[in-house]
Amino acid sequence: MKFIDIKFLLSVHKLTQLPEATLPEIAFAGRSNVGKSSLINTLVGRKSMVKVSGRPGKTQGLNFFQISEEAYLVDLPGYGFAKVSRGMQDNWQTLISSYLESRTSLCCVVVIMDLRHEAKVQDTQLISWLKQHSINYLPVYTKADKLSGNLRQKNAAILDAGHTIHSSQRILFSAKTGMGKEELERALASFAKID
C-alpha cells in the first residue's frame, strides 16, 4: 500500500459522526506524546499532515485521514495524560473503546510505544483488551533514533517480555530517520488486504 494521495477527512467527537464504514480502517493508539501523529506523518511522507506537538494531549477527537479510495487512517487521542481532567479522560476512554468495539471495518490497531520506556500498564491493558475483543493489533516501538544499536535491541527485548510480544510481531520505528517505514507499510497493507 502506498500512502499517497492522503487527505484529512474529519475529527470525530461522538460515534454518530463516524464516516460510513466503507473502507478498511487502521487506527493508531498509544500514550500521549509517544509519537502517533509523527508516525502517521512519516508514513504519508508529509512533515505536517497531522499536527505534532511538544505538549502532550495535542490530538483530541478521532482524526480520520483517507488514503485515495483505499483506506482510512485514524489518529486516536493519546491516553495517560495527567493534565487532562479525570472526567475528560473518562470521556475519551468511553469514546475510543466504543469505537474500537463496534467498528466493523477496523482491520488493525497500531499500538505505539516508546522504545526507551519500560512496559507501561496502560499499554499492557490496551493490548489485553484488544486480544479479548479479537481485534488485530500491531506493536510498534518508536523513537528508535534516540538509542544506539545495542540499547535498541536490549530495550526492545525488555518491552517484548513485558507485553508478551514475539520479536517477529513488532516493528522498530523512527519518525525522525524513517527506520521501519517500509516494514510498517507492508504489515498494514497485509492487514488491510490491499497492495
Ligand SMILES: Nc1nc2c(ncn2[C@@H]2O[C@H](COP(=O)(O)OP(=O)(O)OP(=O)(O)O)[C@@H](O)[C@H]2O)c(=O)[nH]1
Ligand atoms: N526523535 C524523535 N522524536 C519523535 C519521534 N516521534 C515523535 N517525536 C517527537 O515527540 C513529540 C510528540 O510527538 P507527537 O507525534 O505529537 O505525539 P502524539 O502521540 O501524537 O501526541 P498526542 O497527540 O499529544 O497524544 C514531538 O516533539 C515529536 O517531534 C521519533 O521517532 N523520534
Ligand SMILES: [Mg+2]
Ligand atoms: Mg497526536
